[in-house]
Amino acid sequence: MKCLKCGSENVNVQAVTHVKNKKHGVIYWLFIGWWLELIMWLFLTLPWLIIKIFKPKKIRSKIHSQAVCQTCGKTWRV
Ligand SMILES: [Zn+2]
Structure with missing residues (x-):
């Protein structure tokens, strides 16, 4: 060469x-992230836990x- x-x-x-x-930005976490996490934990605890464990890192x-x-x-x- x-x-x-x-x-x-x-x-x-x-x-x-x-x-x-x-990664999600600060604005995402302020408006969506925290309550999405909360709802997911409240209603879909077990499947959400599985997703959290097996989800590939981005x-x-x-x-x-x-x-x-x-x-x-x-x-x-x-
Ligand atoms: Zn050269």
């Missing part, structure tokens, strides 16, 4: 991980590779 900027062959490719943590991770030129320091996505 050649560097796009200086044309050097001295290029390292590395994997970069982006982690996106999807964490998304993306992996992409990035090239780094060792000569001029330019980085770009591959």
